[in-house]
Amino acid sequence: MRLMFQLQSAGLRPEEIVxxxxxxxxPRNDKEACLDLTEESFRQAWPxxxxxxxxxxxxxxxxxxxxxxxxxxxxLDRMSQxxxxxxxxxxxxxxxxxxIPLRVSLNEAIEIAKSFGDxxxxxxxxxxxxxxxxxxxxxxxxxxxx
Numbered sequence: 001m002r003l004m005f006q007l008q009s010a011g012l013r014p015e016e017i018v019x020x021x022x023x024x025x026x027p028r029n030d031k032e033a034c035l036d037l038t039e040e041s042f043r044q045a046w047p048x049x050x051x052x053x054x055x056x057x058x059x060x061x062x063x064x065x066x067x068x069x070x071x072x073x074x075x076l077d078r079m080s081q082x083x084x085x086x087x088x089x090x091x092x093x094x095x096x097x098x099x100i101p102l103r104v105s106l107n108e109a110i111e112i113a114k115s116f117g118d119x120x121x122x123x124x125x126x127x128x129x130x131x132x133x134x135x136x137x138x139x140x141x142x143x144x145x146x
Contacts, residue, residue, distance in 0.1 A: 004085035014057035056092035070131040
């Protein structure tokens with residue numbers, strides 16, 4: 001979520017954000033700024049975090065189009081930066097990651113919103129993601145599993 005937030009606010013390319021994040025928060029580089037992660041936990045979490053971020057960044061136009069349609073009466077620029085970052089990541093997982101169950105993506109977005117969003121974030125995110133799911137937000141069929 002932090003990477004997606006930076007994409008929205010820093011005006012940098014996704015690859016630059018990945019590089020800067022890794023340099024700033026990898027415990028091997030800076031023990032003080034590492035978000036209280038151990039080297040082992042960072043090593044385990046970083047590949048998936050990077051993959052999810054780059055995947056969502058690569059599908060941003062499509063994700064934003066669908067989120068805009070599902071968020072009735074809300075334009076993307078009116079949404080909180082945290083809510084939009086969470087929606088983009090969760091919806092990316094829902095649409096493109098067959099290895100992550102839909103409800104896991106939804107529940108994780110809601111849990112993260114409780115920590116980083118405002119008092120309305122959980123209901124807003126739940127409503128938008130539910131709408132995306134009910135309007136064909138299911139995962140596309142894989143070529144090997146039609």
